[in-house]
Every structure is written in C-alpha cells, then in structure tokens.
Amino acid sequence: MRTLAIIGGGYSGTMTAVNLARFSDSPMRIYIINANRPFGRGTAYSTSRTEHLLNVAARNMSAFPDHPDHFFEWLRSRSDFDTFDDKELQEMFVPRRIYGDYIRGIAANFLSPVMPGAEVHLIVIDDVAVDVTKLEGGNAAIKLQSGKTIEADSVLLATGHQPPAGFRSKSPISHDSRYCSDPWENWLDRLPAPGGTVVLLGTGLTMVDSVVTLSELDWKGKIIAISRNGMLPRSHFRGIHYPDYIPENVSELNLSQLVNLVKSHCEKLKQISQNSAIAIDKLRPYTQQLWKNLTLEEKKEFLKKHASNWNVTRHRIAPAIHERVTDQLDDGQLEIIRGNIEYLVPQEQGIEVHYTGSGGTEGVIQGDLVVNCTGPQLRYSTCDVPLTQNLLKRGLVQPDELDMGVTVDDDFRIMEPDGKASKILYAIGPLLRGSLWESIAVPELRGQAMRVAQVMLEQEPVETEEQYVLEYFI
Ligand SMILES: Cc1cc2nc3c(=O)[nH]c(=O)nc-3n(C[C@H](O)[C@H](O)[C@H](O)COP(=O)(O)OP(=O)(O)OC[C@H]3O[C@@H](n4cnc5c(N)ncnc54)[C@H](O)[C@@H]3O)c2cc1C
Incomplete structure (x- = not known):
C-alpha cells in the first residue's frame, strides 16, 4: 500500500492529507507527525482566545482553491452567524479558533474511516520528527524523538515557521519565569500585578495578539513594545475598485x-x-x-x-483589532519604541532590555515580564532545530539563496544540493518564503496543499512496511 508521511499537522500538512484523500483512487496510508500544537490547528488556529481574529476576511479563507466559497458556506451552516447577512459574513474577520474548528472538521470528514469507500488510513503521531534518511529501496525513514522510526514512500515537510530567534542575555534567562521565549505558550498566569510593566519584543501580528488579550483581560499596567521599525500593522479597509495596473511584461x-x-x-x-x-x-x-x-x-x-x-x-489586521490597539496607544497604556534590541539583563526587579535607538543612542527599558514576539527566525541553516540540521547534514535539502528556507521546483519537490529534484522529499508553506516570498497565508497555501498532493500521488509507490518498523536509525 502507498504510504506517505507529512511532518507538521498545521493547516498545510492537514490540508495536504485532505487533498491526498480527495484525489487518490487507491488505498493509501498517511502518517501525520505533529508536535507542540494541536493537529489541524497549527500555530495560527490553536488559540482558544476569542479576541484573536483572522486577519483575512471570511470570503478569502476557503481551505479549497477549487471551492472558493467553502469557508463562507461552512460559517453559514453555524447558528451563531444567523444574524449576519451574506455580505456581512463574507467581510467578517472571524475568531481564529473557529477557523481551527473548520480545518479540524474538514479533516474529520475527509480522513475519517467511516467515510463510505474510504481507503485512506490516517495515523496522526504526536511526536517530533528529528531526522530523515533515504533507504535503499527508494523510500524514506523518519526518525522520531521518541526513538521510533517510520517508513514512507515520500515525505512532505509542512513544518511551518521556524521558532523565534533568541536574544543575547548577560546571564541565563531561558528558565527565568519573567521571560517568555515562545509567545504561544501560556504566559498570562505570569502577568505582573496591576501597575507593572509588560515588554513585548516585536511590533507585528504577535504583539497585536498580546496587546488585545491584555486589553480583553482589563489588565491595568504599562505595555511597551519595541522593534527595529516601530511600525504597527495597518488596518484592513473598504477600498475602491482600482484597475489592474500590472503590465503584461x-x-x-x-x-x-x-x-x-x-x-x-x-x-x-x-x-x-x-x-x-x-x-x-x-x-x-x-x-x-x-x-x-x-x-x-x-x-x-x-x-x-x-x-x-x-x-x-x-499583512493587515481586522479594523476592530486595529482600533483597539490604537485606543491603547492613545490612552498611553501602550507605548511603541523604535530600536534595535541588543541584549537582555535579568535583574532582581524585572528584566532590562537594552537597545540602540535612532542615531545610535543607547536605551534601556525594564519589564516585570518580557515576551518575545519577534516572529520566526529567518536564517534557515543556523536554526537550532534537529530536523533542519540533520536534513542539511545529510544533503537532503538545500537552503534557498537567501537562507530563509528550502529550495523547491515548481511542483514542490525539494532541490538537493547537487541541483537534482528529490524523489522523496517535498515542502510547502512558510519554508518556501525565500523561494516564493508570498508563502505564509491561506490564499497561497491552499493551492500548494492541493498541488503537492496531486504530485505526490503521481509518484510511483514503493512497498513499505506497515507501522513503526525500525527501532534503529542509520
Ligand atoms: C498568529 C498567526 C495568525 C495568522 N492568521 C492568519 C490569517 O488570519 N489568515 C491567513 O491566511 N494566515 C494567517 N496566518 C498565517 C499562517 O501561517 C497560515 O495560515 C498557516 O496556518 C500556516 O500553516 P502551516 O501548517 O504551514 O504551519 P504551522 O501552523 O506552523 O504548523 C506547523 C506544525 O508542524 C509542527 N512541527 C514543526 N516541526 C515539526 C517536527 N519536526 N515534528 C513534528 N511536528 C512539527 C508544528 O508544531 C505545527 O504544529 C497566521 C499566522 C500566525 C502565526
């Protein structure tokens, strides 16, 4: 039986599995290896907080490129949106957790063993993939953190964004409860008492999420956000119909x-x-x-x-969210500083953030809690992720020319360092930012998930063993 493995069970990995099920005409086993975030939801849609909204209107969030109204129609089927007319619903910025429900619902539908005629056997493995090797038979072995290994005919990397980059610190900070290196972990139970200061490193979408949550909780204290450009994401707006001005050449x-x-x-x-x-x-x-x-x-x-x-x-944000953040700026609770963060210094009373401001001036801000909202690190080859380092070491992937991710051909086959397209490894999603630039949001990823599924199905299947087959790794 054909066996395909997908590393990463966020939007990209889950929708590729769904498309494999949609387009396959023969029995198939799909492994999804996913860790840290709930299957189907990934980083973006695993938030449980209702104030975290999509930053794309519902009309453009269908998970299927060939059914552009699918998300809107799914929303229409939910009684909580009955009071909105079609136009309002299409333009709505829905809570992201609802979008996570949508993707999980699609997965349950297409990948469920109770589907009539279903010949797809999905196995979701809660583990971290740490290495991949090519086997002699032409297939691949994926090593998991637990020590187990699985075999597959081909492997898709749908690992999403790289983890955030760290900061230099004058003394060890990773176990300091006043510093949060991963903005998606729960830091709300570590909030300083009213009157304290939260420093957010970064002024992008993750900072916006944090600020609106602090507002939702009615937390009374100072919020300081700092980034190199000091720019807040702009708001969506209703624009005019403007002619398509891009020339043919x-x-x-x-x-x-x-x-x-x-x-x-x-x-x-x-x-x-x-x-x-x-x-x-x-x-x-x-x-x-x-x-x-x-x-x-x-x-x-x-x-x-x-x-x-x-x-x-x-990457604009919902108008309601923009309004909320600008209100916090106006009333002085939120302050945005433009500066290059240099290093952190844990002190007895809070953590100092040292930065260089415009004109080379040095500055320091102090937070009772400091949250790293700088977003994913951009250099792929130096990223401290075992899977990445092992793929590079084995010569199975080639960083793109900007070292932001991997290089693929037009069918998402990973290009190996010798310039040949891999016969077993594929990649989609944010890993392709350096190759495609625009490769992080659903309007692009849905097309990638469908196309890569079709290409993977076109590949000749290889006989692979049933389950966790090897207890060793080459
Ligand atoms: C906060 C936020 C809000 C966003 N809002 C929108 C929006 O409104 N609209 C929009 O179009 N886009 C939005 N995006 C963009 C978002 O990146 C995409 O929509 C999409 O969710 C990306 O999915 P992905 O599966 O490629 O990556 P991810 O969601 O990051 O999923 C990757 C998964 O793989 C797992 N993983 C990684 N490495 C391994 C490994 N070695 N072993 C096992 N598991 C692994 C991760 O833990 C994760 O579960 C948002 C992004 C963020 C971060």
Whole structure:
C-alpha cells in the first residue's frame, strides 16, 4: 500500500492529507507527525482566545482553491452567524479558533474511516520528527524523538515557521519565569500585578495578539513594545475598485522599475484620497512570479529597503483589532519604541532590555515580564532545530539563496544540493518564503496543499512496511 508521511499537522500538512484523500483512487496510508500544537490547528488556529481574529476576511479563507466559497458556506451552516447577512459574513474577520474548528472538521470528514469507500488510513503521531534518511529501496525513514522510526514512500515537510530567534542575555534567562521565549505558550498566569510593566519584543501580528488579550483581560499596567521599525500593522479597509495596473511584461521589470511603478500608483491613489495599500494588493497574484524573476541582489535590496513597509501594508489586521490597539496607544497604556534590541539583563526587579535607538543612542527599558514576539527566525541553516540540521547534514535539502528556507521546483519537490529534484522529499508553506516570498497565508497555501498532493500521488509507490518498523536509525 502507498504510504506517505507529512511532518507538521498545521493547516498545510492537514490540508495536504485532505487533498491526498480527495484525489487518490487507491488505498493509501498517511502518517501525520505533529508536535507542540494541536493537529489541524497549527500555530495560527490553536488559540482558544476569542479576541484573536483572522486577519483575512471570511470570503478569502476557503481551505479549497477549487471551492472558493467553502469557508463562507461552512460559517453559514453555524447558528451563531444567523444574524449576519451574506455580505456581512463574507467581510467578517472571524475568531481564529473557529477557523481551527473548520480545518479540524474538514479533516474529520475527509480522513475519517467511516467515510463510505474510504481507503485512506490516517495515523496522526504526536511526536517530533528529528531526522530523515533515504533507504535503499527508494523510500524514506523518519526518525522520531521518541526513538521510533517510520517508513514512507515520500515525505512532505509542512513544518511551518521556524521558532523565534533568541536574544543575547548577560546571564541565563531561558528558565527565568519573567521571560517568555515562545509567545504561544501560556504566559498570562505570569502577568505582573496591576501597575507593572509588560515588554513585548516585536511590533507585528504577535504583539497585536498580546496587546488585545491584555486589553480583553482589563489588565491595568504599562505595555511597551519595541522593534527595529516601530511600525504597527495597518488596518484592513473598504477600498475602491482600482484597475489592474500590472503590465503584461511585468516579468521583464527589474526591482527599481517595479518600485517606481508601484509608487506611481500609490501616488495616484493618494491624490484621489484613497488608501495606497490598494496598489500593493493588486500585486498579490503576481508576487511569486515577480519574486522569482528578481536577481539575488535585488531580493536582498528588497529585504533591506522595502520588506518592513511591505509587511505592515500586506499583512493587515481586522479594523476592530486595529482600533483597539490604537485606543491603547492613545490612552498611553501602550507605548511603541523604535530600536534595535541588543541584549537582555535579568535583574532582581524585572528584566532590562537594552537597545540602540535612532542615531545610535543607547536605551534601556525594564519589564516585570518580557515576551518575545519577534516572529520566526529567518536564517534557515543556523536554526537550532534537529530536523533542519540533520536534513542539511545529510544533503537532503538545500537552503534557498537567501537562507530563509528550502529550495523547491515548481511542483514542490525539494532541490538537493547537487541541483537534482528529490524523489522523496517535498515542502510547502512558510519554508518556501525565500523561494516564493508570498508563502505564509491561506490564499497561497491552499493551492500548494492541493498541488503537492496531486504530485505526490503521481509518484510511483514503493512497498513499505506497515507501522513503526525500525527501532534503529542509520
Ligand atoms: C498568529 C498567526 C495568525 C495568522 N492568521 C492568519 C490569517 O488570519 N489568515 C491567513 O491566511 N494566515 C494567517 N496566518 C498565517 C499562517 O501561517 C497560515 O495560515 C498557516 O496556518 C500556516 O500553516 P502551516 O501548517 O504551514 O504551519 P504551522 O501552523 O506552523 O504548523 C506547523 C506544525 O508542524 C509542527 N512541527 C514543526 N516541526 C515539526 C517536527 N519536526 N515534528 C513534528 N511536528 C512539527 C508544528 O508544531 C505545527 O504544529 C497566521 C499566522 C500566525 C502565526
């Protein structure tokens, strides 16, 4: 029987398994190896907090690229949305935990053994994959942290974002209860008493989640957020219908021509009192192609000069959330500092965050609780994750030219260091940021999950053993 393994059971891994079940016409065994976050929900949709909203409107969150209204129709089936008309529901930013329910529901439907004619046997393994090797028969062995090993014909890496980068500290900090290195772990039970200070390292979407939760809890204290750009994500808005201005020869444009093109349309929009983000949104269908066409130097220049602006404009937040955060800024509870975080110093009374501000000035802020909200670390090859290090060591993956993730071909087959496409390893999701730039949100990932499932099904199956077969690893 064909056996496929997926490492990572967040949105990308789960929806690939669903698409394998949808398109397979023969019996199949699928292993999903998933740890740390609940299966089907991953990092984004495992929050239990209702104030954490999707940052994409419901109309664009279908899990299936070939059924664009699927999420909206699923919401329509729930009585809690009965009071909203179709238009309101389509434009709604729904709690992320509800989106997690949606993905889990789809998985239960498509991967359930009670489905009539179901020939897919899904095995979800709660463990960490730490290594992969190629076996002589042409298949792969995946080593798990528990010491067990499973075999599969092919393996998909759907491991999501890299863990957050750490900070230098003058003395050991990892076990200090006043420092939280993973913003997704529960730090709310460590909140300082009213009047205390919470310092959030980072001013992106994770910081926004933290700030709205502190507001929801009516926590009375000071919040200081710090990042290199000091920029808050922008709000979604209802824009005008703007013509598709991207020329047919867009792939021939170099970075400076592209920047000038976009700037000129931002200007035009400003002149008619419209939000210039409309011009950026128009690029979305072309972003991956544009990115692929840039030279390495141009990509580096984009990352240096334009990426911060791109991120705050592209990854916008629900208007209600934006309003809440700006209210906290206005009433002084929240302060945002622009500065480069240098190192942390645990003191008897709290933790100091040392930073360099504009013009090279040095500054210090002190928090009773410090939470790392800086987001995933971007350098793939130095990431302290056993699976990543072992894949690199074995020459099974090749970092992309920016070292943000792995390199794949157009069918998501991982490119090996010798330039050949792997016959067993595939990757989708945030691991492809360096290769595709736009590869982190559902509107891109749903297409990847469907396409990679089809490609994996096209591959010749290899005979593999039934279950956890090997107790050793080569
Ligand atoms: C807070 C937040 C909010 C977001 N909101 C939106 C939104 O509203 N709309 C949108 O389109 N996108 C949103 N996104 C983007 C989000 O990245 C994608 O929508 C999607 O959830 C990514 O899913 P993924 O499966 O690729 O990665 P993840 O969700 O990170 O899942 C990867 C899974 O693999 C597991 N894993 C990793 N390595 C191993 C290993 N070695 N062994 C076993 N398990 C492993 C992880 O623990 C995790 O469970 C948001 C992201 C975040 C972080």
